[in-house]
């Protein structure tokens with residue numbers, strides 16, 4: 001099974017790659033058209049390629065689509081795409097610092113129009129998509145293996161910086177667990193290629209009033225490595241063919 005993992009920055013990419021082996025072990029680096037670097041952990045039943053595509057949904061979509069196209073043209077298509085990295089946690093739903101979140105919905109939270117009545121998603125204007133829903137059984141299996149919470153992860157182009165905005169997002173997306181900047185872009189590219197998608201985030205900060213000094217990036221990156229150590233086993237179990245039914249007893 002070939003899995004493409006898309007992060008925003010190199011520190012996240014390296015945290016994911018570290019799950020495949022010791023960090024001081026040499027890793028293959030492949031430059032994709034567009035100049036993005038992939039690190040491969042090949043040869044295992046679940047082979048991960050990890051790409052740092054840049055911050056924000058547009059960079060994420062461009063990098064993901066480029067990698068998926070290159071793989072398809074090389075006759076080695078991916079079976080799954082995972083958007084991964086650190087993210088903000090909604091304290092209202094209990095997403096604690098250092099915890100792991102797996103998305104059951106990947107939602108574009110600011111793709112729409114401002115109206116006198118508030119925010120209107122593009123779908124209410126009659127076009128586009130604002131949500132991708134990963135395969136529920138797969139998302140649940142991956143979350144269980146990682147000890148993660150399962151719920152909505154919103155994608156924003158502007159990091160939330162106030163309690164008012166955090167409350168508005170939580171009201172519009174009941175039960176939302178985390179906020180990040182790439183998941184929806186990755187999911188759009190995966191959908192265009194007909195490849196399943198997941199999003200895995202580890203919480204580095206609380207969504208709300210901006211306090212960069214309070215971000216706990218190190219523990220979140222360590223948690224990201226831990227989550228990806230559990231991914232191959234979860235994928236292998238979740239995608240294994242169901243055992244054949246026992247043959248009916250033969251009565252002469």
Ligand SMILES: O=C(O)c1cccc(C(=O)CC[C@H]2O[C@@H](n3cnc4c(=O)[nH]cnc43)[C@H](O)[C@@H]2O)c1
Nearest residue numbers: 008009011055086087088159160179180181182217
């Ligand atoms: O400064 C560092 O060492 C460092 C190491 C790893 C990652 C970073 C980032 O700043 C990554 C930006 C990335 O993180 C996501 N993120 C994290 N918290 C939030 C949030 O509260 N709201 C939205 N996005 C968040 C996001 O996906 C960014 O791409 C720095």
